[in-house]
Amino acid sequence: MKRFEYRVEQMPFQERPDQHITELVERLTELGKQGWRPVTVDLTHHPSYSPAAQPGVPVPVLLEREVEA
Numbered sequence: 005m006k007r008f009e010y011r012v013e014q015m016p017f018q019e020r021p022d023q024h025i026t027e028l029v030e031r032l033t034e035l036g037k038q039g040w041r042p043v044t045v046d047l048t049h050h051p052s053y054s055p056a057a058q059p060g061v062p063v064p065v066l067l068e069r070e071v072e073a
Contacts, residue, residue: 007071011040014062028063039069 015028043066
């Protein structure tokens with residue numbers, strides 16, 4: 005039976021989307037090298053999705069990786 009561990013990573017959110025995407029991809033690539041993969045990304049606080057959102061608020065990403073049984 006496969007077993008997994010989970011963590012929530014707070015990804016930085018920049019005001020300029022091009023900066024945010026580049027930074028997000030770089031961080032996810034680093035985590036991927038450690039075996040982590042994104043499961044969900046919470047865009048609730050992203051200015052495009054929420055009128056109450058604030059630029060600079062990190063975007064939470066749920067990550068998982070398989071562990072030895």
